[in-house]
Every structure is written in structure tokens, then in C-alpha cells.
Amino acid sequence: xxxxxxxKGFNRAFRVLDSKVYREAVRASxxxxxxxxWVVPFSFIRGSELQRIAAHLAVDEGAAVVDLGCxxxxxxxxxxxxxxxxxxGVDWASEAVESASEHAQRRGQADRVSFLVANMTETGLExxxxxxxxxxxxxxxxxxxxxxxxxxxxxxxxxxxxxIAIEPEIPVRETAVTDYxxxxxxxxxxxGIHEPTPDWPENRERFFGALRERAAxxxxxxxxxxxxxxDEAQTPPGVSARVFITATKR
Ligand SMILES: C[S@@+](CC[C@H](N)C(=O)[O-])C[C@H]1O[C@@H](n2cnc3c(N)ncnc32)[C@H](O)[C@@H]1O
Numbered sequence: 001x002x003x004x005x006x007x008k009g010f011n012r013a014f015r016v017l018d019s020k021v022y023r024e025a026v027r028a029s030x031x032x033x034x035x036x037x038w039v040v041p042f043s044f045i046r047g048s049e050l051q052r053i054a055a056h057l058a059v060d061e062g063a064a065v066v067d068l069g070c071x072x073x074x075x076x077x078x079x080x081x082x083x084x085x086x087x088x089g090v091d092w093a094s095e096a097v098e099s100a101s102e103h104a105q106r107r108g109q110a111d112r113v114s115f116l117v118a119n120m121t122e123t124g125l126e127x128x129x130x131x132x133x134x135x136x137x138x139x140x141x142x143x144x145x146x147x148x149x150x151x152x153x154x155x156x157x158x159x160x161x162x163x164i165a166i167e168p169e170i171p172v173r174e175t176a177v178t179d180y181x182x183x184x185x186x187x188x189x190x191x192g193i194h195e196p197t198p199d200w201p202e203n204r205e206r207f208f209g210a211l212r213e214r215a216a217x218x219x220x221x222x223x224x225x226x227x228x229x230x231d232e233a234q235t236p237p238g239v240s241a242r243v244f245i246t247a248t249k250r
Pocket of ligand 1: 041043044045068069071072075090091093119135136137138141142
């Protein structure tokens with residue numbers, strides 16, 4: 001799929017996230033380890049994973065963090081509120097960035113959290129200007145060498161990466177990656193942790209199960225827009241790995 005089509009697909013998907021029934025399915029399937037409701041994830045992020053990311057970034061006030069593939073900006077806002085760092089969210093879907101910016105205003109965080117429409121492999125942000133890089137369930141869409149090179153370019157020496165990468169069985173890009181270590185290493189990022197996230201794939205099954213249980217109400221609420229979501233819930237795409245990764249810029 002070309003870039004334009006992917007971006008359009010994401011913009012369409014973000015409209016569905018406003019659905020009350022969809023949000024209810026997210027809540028129901030993550031109740032053992034929830035993120036705050038205002039985070040509005042478009043991912044499988046759990047509360048304990050946000051905390052783990054913040055712990056490994058180890059940033060505080062005065063630090064700068066970038067969130068690649070930030071979606072509606074909940075992770076960026078959560079990190080800013082938890083740590084005091086300034087956070088820049090990057091996403092190529094303009095509708096996501098628009099909602100994320102409004103969300104930052106509503107939470108009174110617009111002076112600390114900003115959002116930018118850009119490809120995560122070529123953000124245009126200043127080299128060496130970040131203390132931390134994060135990303136949740138998003139780097140699978142980019143060439144792994146290019147995204148690792150961009151993370152390394154953005155970080156100052158000693159800066160940290162803490163992210164979660166999910167890898168579908170049928171890759172959405174040319175290269176299927178289950179082990180990111182060689183890519184990080186080539187880019188000058190020294191990997192600390194590279195391990196599967198716990199309770200996976202059970203978390204994913206819980207989410208798709210919660211959507212299936214709500215199929216009728218989703219159709220009622222969303223009309224035709226529910227169909228791609230329900231198709232996915234009926235036959236969830238295979239996932240070969242979901243990994244938590246930390247690294248330090250050499
Ligand atoms: C599964 S969503 C995750 C969103 C967010 N991290 C979250 O946890 O809710 C993947 C996101 O990556 C973005 N994305 C995918 N490829 C991208 C690229 N090459 N550059 C920038 N954003 C990209 C999509 O628009 C989407 O918002």
C-alpha cells in the first residue's frame with residue numbers, strides 16, 4: 001500500500017475511535033491493567049506499560065521526549081503529566097494530530113505537549129535535541145533501518161529509547177522484524193531490554209472478543225464504518241511478536 005493510502009486508512013480509523021461502544025470494548029478488555037480513560041489508545045497499551053516506559057526514559061522537567069506514531073496523543077500527554085518533560089508527538093495522520101492538539105489544550109498541556117504531522121522516518125525535528133524517544137505499537141509501519149536511524153539522530157548522546165513494537169505475521173512493510181536488536185545496533189542504539197510483553201496474545205484476544213460481543217451495538221452506532229473493525233475482530237490478523245525495547249544512544 002502506498003503512503004497516501006495508508007495515511008487515508010489511518011485517518012478513517014481514527015474517526016471510529018470516537019465510538020462509545022468501541023471505547024467500552026477497550027475498557028472492558030483492559031480492566032485488569034487499564035490506562036486512564038482520557039488516554040484514548042489506538043493500540044494495546046496497558047497502564048503498567050506506560051509506567052514502564054516512563055521509568056526507562058527516566059526523564060523529568062526540562063527534558064524533551066518524542067513519541068513516534070503518537071495517534072491521538074494519549075501516551076505523549078501521559079508522559080508529560082507523569083514526568084514533567086516536554087513531549088512532541090509525531091504522526092503522519094493529520095486528523096490524529098489535530099485531535100491530539102485539541103486534547104493537549106483541553107488538558108491544559110499545550111505549552112508542554114505539541115504534535116506534528118510527519119513521517120516518523122523523517123520528522124524534520126532537530127538532531128540531538130531529545131533525551132528520550134518512545135513509540136507504542138507504531139514502528140511496524142516504517143522501514144526498520146530508517147526508523148532506527150531517525151531515533152538515533154533525534155537523541156542526544158546517552159539519550160534513551162523505551163518503546164513497544166508489535167509485528168504482524170503479514171508485514172505491512174517490506175521487512176518482517178521480530179528481533180530489532182540488529183537494527184538498533186546498526187543505528188548506534190545500544191539495546192538494554194528486548195522482551196515479549198506479558199499477557200500477550202491474551203490481551204489481544206480479550207480486545208477482539210469484546211468487539212465481537214458488541215457487534216450489534218457497534219453496527220447500530222457506526223453503520224458501515226463498523227464493518228472493517230468487525231471483520232478484523234472475526235479473523236484477527238496474526239501477530240508474530242509484541243516486544244518491549246529499551247536502548248541508549250551511544
Ligand atoms: C496502532 S496506532 C498507535 C497509535 C498510538 N501510539 C497509540 O498507542 O494509541 C499506529 C500509529 O502510527 C501512525 N503511523 C504509522 N506509520 C507512520 C509513519 N511512517 N510515520 C508517522 N506515523 C505513522 C499511524 O497514523 C497511527 O497513528
